[in-house]
Amino acid sequence: MEAASHEEDTLRAGELEVRLSDGLVLAAGRPLALSLRELRLLIALLERRDRIIPREELYRLAWGRPLRNGDRSVDVYVHKLRTKLETALPQRRFIHTHFGFGYRLSPELSHAFHNPATGP
Amino acid sequence: MEAASHEEDTLRAGELEVRLSDGLVLAAGRPLALSLRELRLLIALLERRDRIIPREELYRLAWGRPLRNGDRSVDVYVHKLRTKLETALPQRRFIHTHFGFGYRLSPELSHAFHNPATGP
């Protein structure tokens, strides 16, 4: 039951993969360059995937201190993460906003890929 | 024998599911985006499912203050909830009107899916 190499400390979602031991992030097999804050935020989201996480909790987990009133850092870094994830894996939407509640990470398919010919 | 994760703080009705812990709403497994008021109204209805709830009580539960005379907010938000629920789960009718008394939530099957050819 220990045949796997480093599977135990690896978080996955869709074709996204994060090795906690060395902090390596793979998107469909390719390395994805993230900054420290981006990585810690992504890990916080992955460890609670499919659940809504309030900003206060995300900030505590990724920054290690309580969120101050009016601080928008989480929004800014969610945006940075989204940009990189969308560039690396355009077919997925990972981070979902729950208005008034917080964010949720789930590897859902982008409902793009509509037929653009018969637009409105 | 209590291996389940967070089943205890989850309200269900038909294929509808509300996790009280994080406020996530699932309709047939898919996340359903609700606003804060919509969620609190839905929870109030679910906690008294199959019973008729007067507007005054629904307002107190979802808004946290007494209903003022002439306020139609409950009706407006019941309509918003109905719209979203019907979009997500067309085969069910959840919120039922009891004229002069209030609303009741029960996951009944829509007797739609009639043959539309022989309409009245």
Add this chain to the structure above:
DNA sequence: ACCGGTTGTTCACGTGCTTTTTACGAGTGC
């Protein structure tokens, strides 16, 4: 120590969503 590039923080503005309120028409029961 200097320089260039990267990262983290904060601010500002626009946009869209939420909530409240009003209005009017349709439905219901007497």
Add this chain to the structure above:
DNA sequence: GCACTCGTAAAAAGCACGTGAACAACCGGT
């Protein structure tokens, strides 16, 4: 028919979120 209740759309105001950019702090290499 009449009075009341409910469904629904929409205007108006407020607020949360998305986003770009400026600035400072940090870091490695020379």
